[in-house]
């Protein structure tokens with residue numbers, strides 16, 4: 001690879017090989033940033049109205065790359081006629097899952113200090129997943145609708161409703177314990193996974209509405225989406241694919257448009273981009 005020239009500038013020697021093509025660092029960055037820009041610009045909603053974005057950030061490589069890419073487009077390009085940034089303002093939102101996954105303890109604080117030191121234009125919102133039991137989330141009208149999408153037996157759904165409706169003062173358990181119980185008592189793994197995504201999504205949606213965001217950016221990459229797509233089809237739920245993996249979903253929720261600007265980006269590309277530009281999480 002060392003001797004291969006970059007396919008774009010033809011002058012620099014390549015440092016990256018992606019999809020059988022060789023790039024130097026500069027041309028790779030240019031191409032990658034361009035892909036993000038065109039994904040965002042393909043959104044009809046953003047073409048109509050620039051607005052506040054909630055960046056859903058798990059702390060994984062694709063979400064870290066998304067923060068960096070977004071920050072590039074929050075400044076006004078002096079060459080543009082219209083003096084408005086593609087993304088005028090944004091907040092980072094992280095759902096802390098350490099109640100479910102012990103090994104994630106402390107990662108929320110790490111992410112927060114990274115965002116606060118590196119991206120002063122972004123504000124950070126951390127929300128523990130067990131806060132789902134708080135009235136501000138469970139009381140949201142869209143919330144029940146989201147939970148109803150969970151597959152699994154009727155028993156699973158009844159259990160879910162039961163746990164959700166249990167008033168906090170009637171149980172001596174902590175919210176974290178209630179969250180763990182909720183998952184432990186569901187039989188099917190697919191139902192668990194659905195519940196996990198639906199809780200996360202319901203929380204992001206509630207926070208986006210509260211913060212006055214017009215958009216939610218999710219960082220699903222193409223590698224991740226391929227896995228998701230295969231799971232959905234093999235579960236016989238192919239019908240929900242547009243909502244689950246589409247670039248832009250605006251018909252499902254009033255006021256908030258969901259966008260996946262990292263669509264068609266490979267895990268390898270994001271790893272490379274993070275190594276060059278964004279601080280990785282590990």
Ligand SMILES: [Zn+2]
Nearest residue numbers: 006009024027
């Ligand atoms: Zn080059």
